[in-house]
Amino acid sequence: MLGQRQQTIGQSISASGVGLHSGSPSKVSLSPAPVDNGIVFRRKVNSHVETCQASIRNLRPMELCTAVGSNGFQIQTTEHVLSALWGFGIDNAFIDIDSEEVPAMDGSAAPFAKLIQLAGILPQERPRTYLKILEPIHIGDDNRGISILPSPFPRITYTIDYDHQLIQQQTYEHEWSTVEFEANIAHARTFAFSHEVEALWDRGLGKGGSLDNTIVFTETGMMNEGTLRFPDECVRHKVLDLIGDLALLSIHVIGHIIGKRSGHHLHTQLVQAILDNPEAWTLVGPPEKHATDLADLVKQDSIHAMPLPANSAF
Numbered sequence: 001m002l003g004q005r006q007q008t009i010g011q012s013i014s015a016s017g018v019g020l021h022s023g024s025p026s027k028v029s030l031s032p033a034p035v036d037n038g039i040v041f042r043r044k045v046n047s048h049v050e051t052c053q054a055s056i057r058n059l060r061p062m063e064l065c066t067a068v069g070s071n072g073f074q075i076q077t078t079e080h081v082l083s084a085l086w087g088f089g090i091d092n093a094f095i096d097i098d099s100e101e102v103p104a105m106d107g108s109a110a111p112f113a114k115l116i117q118l119a120g121i122l123p124q125e126r127p128r129t130y131l132k133i134l135e136p137i138h139i140g141d142d143n144r145g146i147s148i149l150p151s152p153f154p155r156i157t158y159t160i161d162y163d164h165q166l167i168q169q170q171t172y173e174h175e176w177s178t179v180e181f182e183a184n185i186a187h188a189r190t191f192a193f194s195h196e197v198e199a200l201w202d203r204g205l206g207k208g209g210s211l212d213n214t215i216v217f218t219e220t221g222m223m224n225e226g227t228l229r230f231p232d233e234c235v236r237h238k239v240l241d242l243i244g245d246l247a248l249l250s251i252h253v254i255g256h257i258i259g260k261r262s263g264h265h266l267h268t269q270l271v272q273a274i275l276d277n278p279e280a281w282t283l284v285g286p287p288e289k290h291a292t293d294l295a296d297l298v299k300q301d302s303i304h305a306m307p308l309p310a311n312s313a314f
Contacts, residue, residue, distance in 0.1 A: 004128050006091040008032045010120030015111060017103030020077055020190070021065060021216070023207030026099040028081065030115055033092040035126040038250050041068065041095045054082055054095075056248040056271045064205060066245055076101045078263065080190075083244030084112035087181035088121060089252075091128060107189035107213035109240055113182055116140050128268050129285035133255030137280050139269045140237055144261040146270050151256035156242060164193075164217055167226070170235035185243070187229050188236035191215035194223065198303040204221045242267050249274060256283075 014029040033040065039054040050071040052058055054160070058068040060076075081102050085093055095102075105111035138147040154176035157276035161169045174180065192206070192214055192254065200206035215233070216223040230236055242259060245267035273279065 004089075006035050006124045006125055006128050007089050007124050008034075008092040008122050009090060009116055010122045013115045013119040015103065015105065015115055017105050017213075018208040019099060019101030020104035020107070020208045021205045022076075022101045024099050024101065026101055026103040028095065028102060030081075030112075030119060031094040031096065032122065032278070033094050034285050035092060035124045037092040037094075038307050039082065039090070039093050039095065040246060041078075041097060042076075043097050045073065051104050053250075054078065054247055055250055056268065059268055060250065063203065064200075064264070066241075066248070066268065068248070074100055077101055077104070079244030080105070080109045081112045081243050081244075082247040084109040084116055084186060086247040087186060087240075087243050088113065088116050088120065088178050090116065091252075092124070104190075104208055105211040107215070108237070109186045109244070113186040127286040129251060129283055131249070131251045131253050131274070131281050132284050133253065133274075133281050134235075135277075135280040136187055136271050137270065137277055139266055139273055140146065140262070143244070144266070146253045146257065146259045146262045146266045148253070148257045148270060148274065151254065154252070154254055154256075156239055156240065156257045156259070158203050158235055158239050159261070161261055162234070165220070166217060166222060167234050170232040172232060172235045172239055174239050176181040181243070184230075185236055185240050188233045189213070189229065190237055191217065191234050194218045199246075244273065251283075255281075
């Protein structure tokens, strides 16, 4: 992995749909961005453009999805588009949006992955920096939690357990690569249970949900026509969500993440815990870069472009 350059997309490309929770029409456009820019949401408000970095510092409280906000606006259900960008190794991009929620599309990251493939992936002139885990970090308890452990390469192990005949206990091992993401993760759709749908509506959520963008499980089967895309589609979607939430760290991680009955809240708690424990990791990257104090990087929340010498870790 070391030695790879930062990447953006080759050209601007757009898609439209409705927000899963708001039910409102929404259009997003993905555009190239310069090195060290990160992933930034933009929205035109009256005569000016507001921006919001996809960063844990901009996380906003939200049920059943991940939302970020700053500069007077908020964007919810960011996890699927961020998963596609992060899963394809895109470090720098602008996401222009005309509403407060990313469109649900088909409930997976596949439509956004397709946009990225159509736009093309463009290597940039600056090498990428990585955050390498040196000591374990754990959030949660034995029943429900998420950890990250030292590992020579990035990987995810995720386990879910639902009392439903089409789900039961599922575990998926994700070896981090663009090929693996596109083939085995991007197409996994979000899911819900029929008895929960009315409760979601009562809480003002799921207004844009349909059988076109959500797998809906009944007591004995599923409401959608056809079959699941994968026998273990549900746990694969959890991996998809986790990758999108990890994008809020703004730097690629070398470590083994183990999730057990987790979700967005614990995912983002792990991201924050990583930043809160600088003794548990180091930065590795191009040897020509000067060493930078890790604690200062955490305070500045600008770790993306400030690597340590390559011989300091890995």
